[in-house]
Amino acid sequence: MTEPLSPEREQEIRESIPTVYGPPWTLEPDMEDGTWLVMYATDHPLAGLVAVIPDYGAHLAEFIATARAAVPELLDEIERLRAVLGHITVCEIPWPGHPFPLWLQRSYAGGDRWWIGDREGRRWNRDHGFVFERQDDERTRTDTRFPLADAWSLARRIATGEVGP
Known part of the structure; x- marks a missing residue:
């Protein structure tokens, strides 16, 4: 079992979440060269490019696209569970x-x-x-x-x- 997540580490993770480029992030194949484009929502073409992942890294591109929304959700769940745990005897x-x-x-x-x-x-x-x-x-x-x-x-x-x- 890993060490418990310290409040300091939790705060570091929270502060590392980009606030300007909100979710959802999407995953799109680039038809020209087979790479994967991780994008954030915007009205400007390619202005929302977050990452270009090689064609063999579809699973990594999917992780990056999903993590932007998932990490804040997980941190909020940790906060809720810690609040409940404080009352369990x-x-x-x-x-x-x-x-x-x-x-x-x-x-x-x-x-x-x-x-x-x-x-x-x-x-x-x-x-x-x-x-x-x-x-x-x-x-x-x-x-x-x-x-x-x-x-x-x-x-x-x-x-x-x-x-x-």
């Missing part, structure tokens, strides 16, 4: 072969961290697998808390049996 992950799903639960102790648990009351420890956690043992509690990206990936690996009890 627990989710269940199906755990084939077990009667109950795994729990992934937010814990605010020690920052915004998440723990992975089962219905028996055990929590996943980074060194020992599932353990019963003592509430008075801060070291154990630290070893059972993860940043969300790590916790999500680990819980999915536990659920599929890649990592296991």
Whole structure:
């Protein structure tokens, strides 16, 4: 899994989107030499030329034409999902072969961290697998808390049996 998209990187991407040459961008074959022309909408012939792609690069030309509208849509979706995630405190992950799903639960102790648990009351420890956690043992509690990206990936690996009890 890749690193989470930082707010700084997200802002860089937003600022790199050309605002003058709005969507839609289109893809047109050039009948004279077989190249692909990526164009933006304008009333002037060839004034809207964004890129000329060789004849073997139709898939790249299609990506460029589609990306102008798709990237802002994806960034907006990331923003919506982050807003929803800010309100989620627990989710269940199906755990084939077990009667109950795994729990992934937010814990605010020690920052915004998440723990992975089962219905028996055990929590996943980074060194020992599932353990019963003592509430008075801060070291154990630290070893059972993860940043969300790590916790999500680990819980999915536990659920599929890649990592296991």
